[in-house]
Amino acid sequence: MGGLDRSTREALASEALEAAMRAGARFAEARLVRRTRESLEFKNGRLELSSLQMDAGIGVRALVGDGWGYGATNLLDRDSLRDAGARAVAMARATAASAQQPVEVPPAASGEYATPLDEDPFAVSVAEKAALFAEAHGRLLAEPGVKAARGTYTGHRQETTFLASNGSRQHQSVTLCGGGIAAIAQANGDVQQRSAPKSFEGNVLQGGYERLRAMDLAGLAPEVAREAVALTAAAPTPGGPTTIILDGAQLSLQIHESVGHPIELDRVLGEEISLAGASFLLPENLDRLTYGSELVSLTADATTPLGPGTFGYDDEGTPATATPIVERGRFRGYLSGRDTAARLGRSSASALRAESWSKLPIVRMVNVNLEPGRGSLDDLIGGVDKGLLLSVNKSWSIDDLRLNFQFSCEIAHEIRAGRLTGRIFKNPIYADVTPRFWQSCSGIAGPEEWRMWGWTFCGKGDPGQIMYVGHGCAPARFEGVQVGSS
């Protein structure tokens, strides 16, 4: 934490923690968090926006009876810290009045975690980052028909000091870095965009600046530019049920929306119903529901290397763990925190996370990964008589039980007789219902194609919280999926 040594951070957290206990809490936690986030936007090789956010404060979660309350402030003087602790207790009294579930005080857990990194992204100059994007943009703009080049860079560090009244004492520092580029082409009365390695924020992974360098944005640029221009002359994607292969960039969001969110146990138990919705995965489905084909195994893993959802402890102090979600197609587990897991007689999946000090922790994704299968992407394509390879997300929508979904992608590549024909289609959309879709999975590429994909703007909670999560996957094939064009 910038300017504050460890003992000072612990002293600040202790001040708030003790205030909560004095005010009547039977248990309390204090999280002192500093986030540093550098956001750069580039257009046509030039820097368009340079923003550095330094956000520090403390949040106190207090337990009165079986009700939790939360108090938070960015004012770190002694009076404000004590006030935050006392306000957390006042809030807890408000929820305790109607609390319906018993809450147990956890055992203490202490330790440290820091992201392994080679190159501190905050030590790399803006000029150097700009040069990397300028080179990539130069290659995008070299393609006739590309009207604009866009780029985005994110460097993020979250440092947390966590103290609890049971004696827990934890220090963590998580660093993320990454970005992406996009070409916008305009011709034939149409506008099309292609992005790499992923749309929106690009790919943001846990680690240092070496993560961005390894993406080789300049190397990806020529193909992205060519495809953006070609799409303006492409035909709409033909409609009807067909075989589709999803590339990793798209499949990661498919996992996110149709697995990651429905397995959040707070949604299942109705606690997120008012905004985000519920889940079709009611507890009676556990160990019974056929979620996918036998090829499909998914794991919620807070320890995966490179995963944005990797840490040492979650935000209620539970050590990071891996939880089977789907094993050979069978539904096995949920994302959970201590309280929600206890309602099913299970252990926490170490998935209670908060955006920052100002938000109370809720059940969030960690890294929800699709385990690899066998073979290459070419092998997957080789098994398709007639179908489409769909790449990079453009839009997403799924119902409030996480059943009916519809995604659109940037591009569809035609597959005939086990080969890519070279023909592309624009504006592809596919839609299905979650279990039916995963049950239709007929192939998953192997470890050599498996990559980690980071999503840093997963929204949940109310007030809304933005969280960084990961999804490791290799391209996968699905049969009989309804496809069309907008």
Next chain:
Amino acid sequence: MREVFEEGLVAERLDLAMNAARADADGVEVLFRGHAASFMRLAEAAVVQAADVVEGKVTVRAVVGGREARVVTTDLTDAGLRACAQLAVARAKEAPAGLEPAWLAEPGGAPTQLPGALDPETAALDAETKGRWLAPGLEAHARDGLALAGRFHTGELTLAVRSTTGVDAFHRGSFSELCLSSLERPAGHRASAYRARTDARVDEATVADLAETTRDECRRARDPVSVELGAWDVVLAPPAVAELLMWLGEIAFTSRAVDDGLSFVEGRVGEQVTGEAVSIVDDGSMPHGVGVPLPFDAEGQPKRRTRLLEHGVARGIVYDSASARRAGCASTGHAALADEFPTSGSKPTHLHLEPGTASPEALIGRLDRGLLVTRLHYVNGMIEPKRAVMTGLLRDAAFLVEGGRPVRAVQPMRFTDSILEAFARIPGIDGLSRDLEAHTGWFDPWSCQVAPWVLVPGLRFTSGR
């Protein structure tokens, strides 16, 4: 009233940051955003989350030699603000050249206070009082075996901007976001209903009314049936329309959407792009008396009433200072405030779909066989922005209407359609209601959408469960 961030204190903090940077910069703009909020969430007919959060942050925007950088801090101590200011200057000095030289806006004469923006009682509502106001609704739902879920967020907002060009703007307001869902158990799997209000003021009677109305409607929404996919004549209630408005704002009316050629407004100003019944303005003064007013933007520029669509004809977009200069016009007061996703350019904040002449009952009465849609879920407008193609789902008490009367609740299904083309089918000014409501999707006290009830013939439903 708590008044955590008192005006004199905020001005003094901003001046400290500005003065720490001005000696080494050509220009400095400092922005303060603060809230002292009581957040409350309900689920399963109980208060399940309560949080009291005080948050204030300062953004220093430094311009040096035509280059700029922004640094945000929540450290409001002298040392913290000086460090933030010096870092902003250092980053501006080392920044490579942008697309155009950076500069700071001159004072725009922002009003200091808008009528109705501040209700001291709402700003100061505590969790105990809110719990007491909610108690009868919670008890009634428990008696009926229903879940009551939702949010009841209240608090005070503080926004201030000062700059070396002389900008000096301060605003204090209150907000209330009250959203209630009544649900049969298991919640989300059976009947549900929804009511919400976003305003600068709330009282006990409003809470009671919403809790009771939504409970009644949930009873009527039991045993939803599946209906066929295809084109349906629909009456959209204000929460549904507000979500479409929000997406129209994202895909069409920002400077970035136009710069990238992705907006349907780009190259079409003066052309008919949708139906004559559709007029959309952005107006932070909230002239209809609903919603949360905001007088100025992140640059301290007054929020001007901005015509975007007038009787279906594209009139333009909203601007911040830089995009306005490029377009050769004045800022409309729409420099973006949000910093979770910092972005360059302008953004609509208070979109209004102008009201019509009908009552909601009259609109429903015009449906021979159609759907009454309370709320939409997970709308996404990025499918094909040039045509405003959007998708989303029915949620919470959608009803089959026959002979002008709601007869049965229907199961969720998905629409996918061009909203420009769908709104072109609105049958005139009497296809919109006189009544307006303000809504937000996610909690965002700096922005809201104001919408009437709207009759839309032939909305295309494309899939179900």
